[in-house]
Amino acid sequence: MSEDRFPRGRTAIVGTGTWGMGEAPGLSSLEIAAQASLAALADAGLAPSDLDGVFGCLPDDMFAGLSISEYLGISPRITDNNRVGGSSFQTHAILAAMAIEAGQCDVALIAYASNQRSASGKLVSASTPFLYETRYRPLTPISAYALAASRHMHQFGTTREQLAEVAVSARKWAQLNPDAFMRDDLSIEDVLGARQVSSPLGVRDCCLVTDGGAAVVMVSAERARDLRQKPVYLLGGAAETTHRWISQMPDLTVSGTAEAARRAYAQAGVSAADVDVVELYDAFTINTILMLEDLGFCPKGEGGRFVADGAIAPGGRLPVNTNGGGLSCVHPGMYGLFTMVEATRQLNGTAGRRQVAGAELAVSHGNGGVLSSQALLVLGTAAAL
Amino acid sequence: MQTPSPDTEFFNHLRDGRLMIQRGVESGRFVYYPRFAEPGTGKPLEWAEVSGFGTVYAATAISRKPPQGPYNVSLVDLDEGVRMMSRVEGLPAEAVTIGMRVKARIVDDGDLPLVVFDPVEAGA
Numbered sequence: 334m335s336e337d338r339f340p341r342g343r344t345a346i347v348g349t350g351t352w353g354m355g356e357a358p359g360l361s362s363l364e365i366a367a368q369a370s371l372a373a374l375a376d377a378g379l380a381p382s383d384l385d386g387v388f389g390c391l392p393d394d395m396f397a398g399l400s401i402s403e404y405l406g407i408s409p410r411i412t413d414n415n416r417v418g419g420s421s422f423q424t425h426a427i428l429a430a431m432a433i434e435a436g437q438c439d440v441a442l443i444a445y446a447s448n449q450r451s452a453s454g455k456l457v458s459a460s461t462p463f464l465y466e467t468r469y470r471p472l473t474p475i476s477a478y479a480l481a482a483s484r485h486m487h488q489f490g491t492t493r494e495q496l497a498e499v500a501v502s503a504r505k506w507a508q509l510n511p512d513a514f515m516r517d518d519l520s521i522e523d524v525l526g527a528r529q530v531s532s533p534l535g536v537r538d539c540c541l542v543t544d545g546g547a548a549v550v551m552v553s554a555e556r557a558r559d560l561r562q563k564p565v566y567l568l569g570g571a572a573e574t575t576h577r578w579i580s581q582m583p584d585l586t587v588s589g590t591a592e593a594a595r596r597a598y599a600q601a602g603v604s605a606a607d608v609d610v611v612e613l614y615d616a617f618t619i620n621t622i623l624m625l626e627d628l629g630f631c632p633k634g635e636g637g638r639f640v641a642d643g644a645i646a647p648g649g650r651l652p653v654n655t656n657g658g659g660l661s662c663v664h665p666g667m668y669g670l671f672t673m674v675e676a677t678r679q680l681n682g683t684a685g686r687r688q689v690a691g692a693e694l695a696v697s698h699g700n701g702g703v704l705s706s707q708a709l710l711v712l713g714t715a716a717a718l
Numbered sequence: 719m720q721t722p723s724p725d726t727e728f729f730n731h732l733r734d735g736r737l738m739i740q741r742g743v744e745s746g747r748f749v750y751y752p753r754f755a756e757p758g759t760g761k762p763l764e765w766a767e768v769s770g771f772g773t774v775y776a777a778t779a780i781s782r783k784p785p786q787g788p789y790n791v792s793l794v795d796l797d798e799g800v801r802m803m804s805r806v807e808g809l810p811a812e813a814v815t816i817g818m819r820v821k822a823r824i825v826d827d828g829d830l831p832l833v834v835f836d837p838v839e840a841g842a
Contacts, residue, residue: 464725465751466803468832471791472780479778480793487776487816532779532788532812580793580803581751585776 337571339427339600340434342718345557345564346426348377348550349674354663355514357544358451362391365446367404369546377550378561379440381405384550386438388413388425392447392666401444411438417574418701419614421445422670423708427570429551439552443673446546447665455542463578472531475539475617477579477703479531482619484585486533488634491622493533495637497524499618500537500660502646507657509647509687514543515661524618538618540659540668547670549677563681565712568694569600572708579703586634589707590627590698598629601711605629608711609692610679611651612672614700615658621645624698625653628709652689655679669699673710680714693717724752724763731765732824732831738765739800750800770822772796772835779811790814794835796822806835 350372353365360368366389374380387409391397398412411432415424422443429441449455460473471477485491501521507513519537527537557564573589576582598604605628613624622636630651631639639645645653654660656675659668676695678684693716698709724740728751731738740763741748742756749756749763756763772794779788790811795801806814807823820835 468827468830469791469803469805470780470789471778471803476778476780476791480776480791483778483816484776529779529781529788531781531791534778578803580801585793 337596337600339569340430341568341600341602342566343554344430344433344551345554345566346549346673346677346712347552347557347560347562347564348373348379349677350376350548351512351671351674352546353446354512354545355543356450357448360448362393362446362448363400363404365448365544365546366391366401366444366548369446369548370401370405370442370444373442373548373550376562379550381407383440384442385409386411386429386432386441388415388429388441389444390414390416390421390667391445392449409438411441417706419616419667419669420572420699420701420706420708421667422673423570423697423699423710424572426551426567426673426710427572427708430567430570433551433553439556441551442548443551443670444546444548445667445670447667448544449666450542450544466578466580474703475534476531478617478619479534480579481585481623481704482533482617485619485622488586489637491637493525494521495622495641496533496538496618497521498640499615499621499645500524502640502643502649503615503654503658503660505646506655506687507661510656510662513657513662514541534617534619540616540664541661543663543665545663545665547674549670549673563714565677565680565714566718567710568603568713568717569597569711570709571596571600572706574706576705577702582704586623588623588627588704590624590709593707593709594628597709597711601713603694603711608694608696609652610655610676610689610695611653612656612676612695613654613698614668614672615654615660616664616668616700618660620700621653624700628696628698647687655684655687655689669701672697672699676712680712724754727765728752729830732833735824736767737770737822737824737833739768739796739798740764741766748796748798748800750802768796768798771838772820772822774806774814774816774818774820775801777814777816779814788812792835794820802833804833804835806837808836
C-alpha cells in the first residue's frame with residue numbers, strides 16, 4: 334500500500350452553523366441546509382460568493398450538492414455528493430482538505446440537513462432492500478446494532494447497565510446544551526425500563542429522530558488566519574469501509590474505525606492519549622462503547638467498563654459527545670457533521686457551559702450504514718500544530 | 719445465451735430442496751451471498767451442497783405490538799464458514815442464545831423459498 338499522506342495542518346475549519354435543531358416544522362431539508370450554511374458562513378465572516386467548493390448530502394436528493402449550490406447562488410469548481418451514510422461528512426472534509434491543498438478550491442462548504450421528524454416522523458432511507466436480510470424483517474438499522482450489542486455482551490460481558498450509562502452520560506451533556514432536543518433527567522433505571530425495541534436495545538438506547546441541519550466552512554491555513562474565528566486545523570483524516578450489510582461484517586465487535594484511527598493518528602502524529610475531547614457517532618448506545626475501543630481509548634472489550642461510573646459524563650475522565658450526541662442532542666438521519674461542528678466549537682472556545690477547559694485536540698468521528706463505513710478527523714488548535 | 723443470475727440459481731436449488739452455497743473452485747472457500755465471482759480474487763465459483771448445521775453468532779428479539787410476542791433475527795455461522803442472516807424457530811425469541819447449535823430448514827415464503835433454522839438437540 335502507498336504511503337498514507339494527509340496535508341497536516343494545511344487546512345482549517347473557520348465557521349460552523351446549525352439550524353432547526355430538534356424541530357423545524359414547515360421547512361424543507363434544503364431550506365434547513367441553506368440556513369445552516371448561511372450561519373456557518375456568517376460565523377466565518379464570509380459570504381456565499383466566497384465559496385468555490387460544495388460538499389453535501391440531503392436525505393431525499395441525489396443531486397444535493399447541485400441543489401445547495403443553486404440555492405446559495407454560486408458556481409463551485411468542486412461539487413461532491415459523496416454519500417457513505419452518516420460518515421459522509423468526515424469523508425467530505427478529507428476530500429476538501431486535499432482539494433484546498435491542491436488548489437482545486439479555496440473555500441469549501443460541507444452541509445447537511447433533514448426535516449425527517451416534521452415531514453415523516455421516521456428515518457428517510459435512500460437504500461435498496463437486501464434480498465438476503467430484508468425477508469427476515471430486521472428493523473433497519475436498529476436490529477443490526479442490536480446484533481452487534483448481543484455479540485459484544487456475549488464475548489466481553491458488557492451489560493445493559495453499561496449501555497444505559499452511555500445514554501445517561503449523553504443526557505447529562507445535553508443538559509448543558511441549550512440546542513439539545515432532550516434535556517429532561519434520565520437515569521439508568523429509566524433506560525433499562527424503557528420500551529424494548531430489538532433486544533438488547535430499548536428505545537432509550539436509540540438515537541433521536543429529529544429535524545436539523547449543520548454546516549462547516551473550510552479554507553487553507555493561510556486564509557484562516559485572517560478570519561473571525563480561531564482556526565481549527567485538520568491534522569489527520571482517514572476512512573475505512575468494511576461492508577454494506579450487517580450479515581457481511583467480518584467481526585461485529587470490531588469496526589473499520591480501528592484501522593481508520595490508526596492511520597489518522599499517524600498522519601496527525603498523535604495517539605488517543607493526547608486527545609482532549611471525543612465527538613463520536615452514537616446512533617445507538619453500543620456505538621459509543623465500540624468506538625471508544627476502536628479509537629484506542631481502551632482495549633477491545635473494555636468499553637463497557639470504561640464508560641461506567643460517569644467516566645464519559647461531565648466531570649468524568651474523558652469528555653465524550655459534549656453536545657449530547659445523537660442520543661440526546663440531535664439526529665436528523667445522518668449525524669456525522671454535528672460531531673465536526675461540536676469538536677470545532679470545543680476547540681475554538683465557543684461551546685458555552687459545556688466548554689471543556691483547555692481543549693487543544695479533538696476527534697470527530699462518523700459512522701455510516703450499519704457500522705459499515707467509518708471515518709474520523711483529528712482536529713487541533715494552533716497549539717496542536 | 720443469457721447468463722443465469724446467481725440469485726436465481728440459489729433459489730432454484732432451494733426449490734429443489736437443497737441448500738447449496740458457492741465456493742471458490744480453486745480456494746475451496748465458501749461464499750455467501752451468491753455472486754458471479756469469488757470476493758477478493760475474482761475467480762470462478764461452483765455450487766456445493768452444505769450440511770445445514772450452524773451456530774448462532776448473534777441474536778436479537780424484535781418487539782411487536784401485544785398480544786404478539788417478539789420474533790427472532792439471528793446471524794448464523796454455517797459449519798462451512800459462511801454467515802447468514804436468518805431466524806431460529808421452535809422456541810421463544812428471547813430463548814435463542816449465542817452459541818446455540820442449529821440446523822437449516824427450507825420453508826415456503828411467498829414467491830421465494832426461505833432458509834430458517836431449528837435448534838439441534840444436544841448429542842444429535
